[in-house]
Amino acid sequence: MASTSSTVRVSSLRAEYRSDTGFVPTPTPRLSWKSETPIDGWLQAVAELTDGDRTTSLESRDSALVEWPFAPLAPGEVRAVRVRVTGVDGSASDWSEPLELTGGFLAPGAWAGRMIGLDNPATTAQPALLRTEFTASGPVARATLYATAHGVYQVEVNGTEVDDEILKPGWTAYQFRLTHETTDVTSLVTEGTNAIAVTLAGGWFTESFGFRDSAAPFYGSDPAVALQLEIVYVDGSTQTVLSDEGWLGTGDGPLTASSIYDGETFDATLAIDGWSTAGFDASAWTAVRVDGKFPTPSPRSAPAVRAIEEIGVQEVITSPSGRTILDFGQNLVGTLRITVRGDRGHTITLRHAEVLENGELGIRPLRRAKATDHYTLAGGGAETWQPRFTFHGFRYAEIDNLPGELDPADVTAVVIHSDMERTGWFESSHELVNRLHENVVWGMRGNFLYLPTDCPQRDERLGWTGDIQVFAPTASYLYEADGFLAGWLEDLALEQKAKGGVVPFIVPDVLGDESATAAAAAWGDAATVVPWVLYERFGDVGVLGDQYGSMKSWADTLIGIAGERYLWEGKFQFGDWLDPDAPADFPADAKTDPDIVASAYLFRSVEIVSRAATVLGNERDAETYAAIAATVRRAFLREYVSESGRMMSDAQTGYGLAIMFGLTRDGDERQRMGDRLAFLVRSAGYRIGTGFVGTPLVAEALAVTGHLDVAGRLLTQTENPSWLYPVTMGATTVWERWDSMLEDGSINPGEMTSFNHYALGAIADWMHRSLAGLAPASPGYRSILVAPRPLPEFDFARTSHETPYGLASTGWARSDHGTIEIDAVIPPNTTAEVWLPGAREFVRVGSGSHHWSVQADAEAPARGEVSLETPLSDIIDDPEAYAAVWTTIAAHDDDAARVFRHHTQWTPRRAVGESLFQLPPFVRQNVRARLKELSDSRRSAS
Incomplete structure (x- = not known):
């Protein structure tokens, strides 16, 4: 019998890609929804969608990124969409709550706002205040602000900031693509005289990019903003207010300097009361500069950057030099908000760093970046300030010249990043591994700020393609990163086109001649790998279609480089970057030949293009690239793999x-x-x-x-190098190097060292998929793979992920009865392939909660006797024996113990005694005695 309608409910109805705004960037946004029901094995048979004017019925299981079935939205048009579903069992939902969508774009050719900035700025990248006034002729039905910048900005209408977004409009490849914000300001516009005011700073547009002495502005030296306000009156008439030559500006505001790398300087004594409200006397201000042409801005599809979290001071430290340093207990990205009291004109300095070295701020890894803010007090009571057009990567902050006694409650670290929805979690019985996972999450948060950066603290913070290529699967599990990465891929394709098919090392590309037209394996392959990951993890066929030209162009470029040998060899490469054995200042000197890395990625990218072509229905391309991939495989095996493997x-x-x-x-x-x-x-x-x-x-x-x-x-x-070594050293984010901090607490001597770099955190994807056992079995988790792999070092592991269909979770735990208990929750409208530990076949299950119990593997036999004749391979597999050997050596000589631990080859044909020949005889005897003692204790215990 069919269930009643109340047993099924449609939830989470949304349009691509943003859920933080009701504006959509396209006339035909794809729609997604989730079904909630207690009915086990529920599958959608039919979905009905209505926008009030038309109702359409889809006989399909599709509920993620479903093509828009209605007439296209017009600019500014508002539609309310609802969905109801029927299951294959006849169960049906009621209509969902309406999702109100507004066309957040302008009609083609409708953008008319000019790019304006400060006329005759006194300094490079001088911050500016810009304003104009206009008259609203009657009651306002709707007012929508469209704005973009060469730089970063905030808008006020009649003295009120229009939103809570930070560092708008973000960073894109400015010469090719600009994005605009679309903001509803209806409540701020009143009948009569109104003021629009902009605070403007240089941001990424005026920053100096490059390494060492080559750093220089890449885009421009002065910021500018462009906007237009579209007003619809109650009587149906319209008005447009534009940025143009009629605006006025001044550089004499309180924000006197602003830089992404260097920080901000704010002088509250220069505050201008009422400057953003109507009626302000701006007669002393000057006419603005009007810049020339720029790319027509398009709506930004990725979520905005916002203040996400606040962290208080965990400890106040007095450094050996007597400086006051605040420890926030977490390496984070954002700024400080301070409340201070003091005399007018008194200046406070805030410096930021990720680590301490010898008790002082470790600033050498920042390189040219000053990461320093200055605040000059207005005086007259408590005043609160927070930088608004910069950000820092830091755990520690030094406060200089603070008037009076420090109250830690007056200082707060404000965490900022792109406001993506959190979708992935992990927990286990291993506390160090749990902290590692948290470090990965914090590393992603700090480096997903409008674009995926390598690090957030030094004079770099660039969109390195190799880093996100390896991290994209992890990112796509932890957060709803589809729209974020799809937007970045647009810039990748534009930069690639400008380089004739070569993907630059970074996107946006600000290295100029430094990257020239060189192609780099694993870096440029972001062009193929990242779109494919978005397809696998989100079922996003649209991004494959949008990026297919870029993917194919990259593959064709590599095929041309490979030539008749079908190998990518003899060219510049980053290789297996930051191999732990690479010298500190030569991070590309890896154990694996860079030509092997390059040719492997040649195969990988060509094969992905073949697969993408199949998905998109381009069978000719699919066959062509599949054949080339097969040829590359044969060439790779012939050149790099012996017959023995x-x-x-x-x-x-x-x-x-x-x-x-x-x-x-x-x-x-x-x-x-x-x-x-x-x-x-x-x-x-x-x-x-x-x-x-x-x-x-x-x-x-x-x-x-x-x-x-x-x-x-x-x-x-936990020993160096390892994933957990940084955790044992107090890391709260993933490091750039395995040994960014050495075991003695000093910073790695290499010129390039960061303590917040997510690339090596890509292991988290394996923790989700393999250790806890949750992965997509088909694109977008329409079918889910449940395949936990219990490790002896763990008593339990579990993970959950908000899939496009709902929350899925898997986990396992050891019982007191010699079994492993496995649980899984499969969301409605999906199925799962379940591979239990030790099973040779999978079982298929539908949605609902599931439990299995399997016999645990037999416990490993007790360790036997050990001696100087025991093979080194047995010693390393015996933690007690291993510790007995090296701690005995350390009792004599710490350096000798370090050499023994780090440089011994733990092979089966060499006895431990052979590795001790360089030590004094008495040390060898002490080791022999310690191993005998361990063996005796084992015999007595048995």
Whole structure:
């Protein structure tokens, strides 16, 4: 019997890609919704959609990114959309709550606002105040503000800021693409005289980019803003207010200097009362500068940057030099909000850094960035200030010249980032791994600020393509990153087109001749990998279609570079960037040959283009690129892989690439590669041996070839280098280098060191998919893969993810009865493939809550006797014995113990005693005695 309508409910109805505004950037926004029901195995059979004028029925399971079924929206038009669904069992929902959508775009050719700025600025990038007044002739029905900038801005209408967005309009490839904000200001416009006022600063547009002495402004030296206000009156008449030559401006406001890298200077004694309200006397202000042509702005589809969280002072520190340093307990991105009291004209200085070194702010990693703010008091009581057109990456802040005693409650760290919806969570019994996962989350938060950056603190903060290429899967799990990354990909395609098909190292590209037309593997491959990830994780066919030209152009460029040998070789490469064995100042010197990395990515990108062509229905391209990919595979195997499966670069990254990209001759060779990879990881003492390229691959390559135990040891290793070493050193974000901070607490001596860099945090995707066991089995999680892989080092692990269909969760826990208990929640309108530990076949289940119990693997046998004759491989697999050896050496010589731990090859054909030959005889005897003591205790315990 069919269920009553109340058992099914439509929720979370939304339009692409933003849920933080009712304005949509396109006349035909795709629609998504979720169904909630207690009915197990529920699947949608029919969806009805209405906009009030028309109702359409879709006989489909589709409920994510469904094509707009109505007449296109007109600019400024408002429609209320509702959905109701019927299941295959006949159960039906009521109509959903209406989703009101407004066309947040202008008609083609309708943009008329000019780009205006301060005339004759006194300094480069001088901040400005700009204003005009207009008369509203009657009651206002609707007023919509469209605004963009060469720089960053905020608008006030009649003295009130129009929104809570920060650093608008963000950073795009300004010469090719500008985005505008669309803001409803109906409540701020009144009948009669009104004022529009803009505070303007340079932001990214006037920043100096480049390395060392080459830094210089790339876009321009002076900021400008363009806007237009569209008013619709109650009587149906309209009015447009534009930025043009009639505006007035001044550079004599309280914001005297502003820079992304250097910080802000604000002099409250220069505040101008009433400047943003109607009737202000601006006779001393001057006419504005009107700039020339610029790209017609388009609506921004990614969410805005906002203040997301506030963190108070955790500790007040007095440094060895007597300075006052505030510790917020978390490396974050944002600014400080301070409340101070003091004399008029007194100036306070705020400096920011991620770490302390020798008790003082560790500012050397900032390079040219000053990361310093100055505030001059107006005097006369408590005054609160927060910088508004800069941001800093910091955990520590130094306050100089504070009047009176510091009250920690007067200082707050305000966390800012793109306001994406959080969608992914992870928890386990391993507290260090939990902290690692939190570090990954904080690293993403700090570096997803209008574009995916490499770091948020030094004189860089650039959209490095390689970093997001490896991190995109993790990002797509943790946050609703589809719109954010789709917007960035638009800039990638534009920059790539300008370079004749080559994807630059960074997007937007501000390196100029430094990047020239060089192509770099794993970096430029963001053009193919990131759109494919968005398709896999969000089911976003639209982004594949939009980016297909870029994807194909990149593949064609690589095919041209490869030539008749079908190998990418002998060219500039970043390679396996920041391999832990690379010298501090030569981060590209990796164990894996860069040509292997390049040719592997040549195959990867060409294959992805073939797959994308299939999805898009372009069978000719699919066949063409599939054939080229097969040729590249044969060339790769011929050149880099011996008949025995040994790679020419016998290193972790090489095997990870071959296994995970499918660069093997057959299953047997894949297994031999996995075995060799496990050998290399163990012989390295279960320490990580990969850089940016290999890090996302190595754990999964081990797991899929039957070496889950090795992957577990690798993940939970705490010695340097490892994922958990930074955690043991107090890290609260992921570091750029495995050893950004050395074991003695000093900062890595390399010229390039950051303590907030998400690339190495790509391991979190494996924690979600493999350790806890939740992944998409088909694009967009329409079918879900439940495949937990319990590790001996864990008692439980669980994860949850807000899929396009609803919240999915999986988890496992060890019981007291020798079983592993597995739970999963599958959202309505999806199914799941469930692979239980040890199973040879999967079971398919529908939506609902599920539980399974499986027998745990037998416990490992008790450790046996150890001696100087025990193979090194057995010692490293025996944590007690390993600790016994190295701590005994350390009792004599810490440096010798460090060499033993970091440089021993833990192989099965060499005894531990052979590795101690350089130590004094008495140390060898002490080690022998300590191992005997351990063996004796084990015998007595058994």
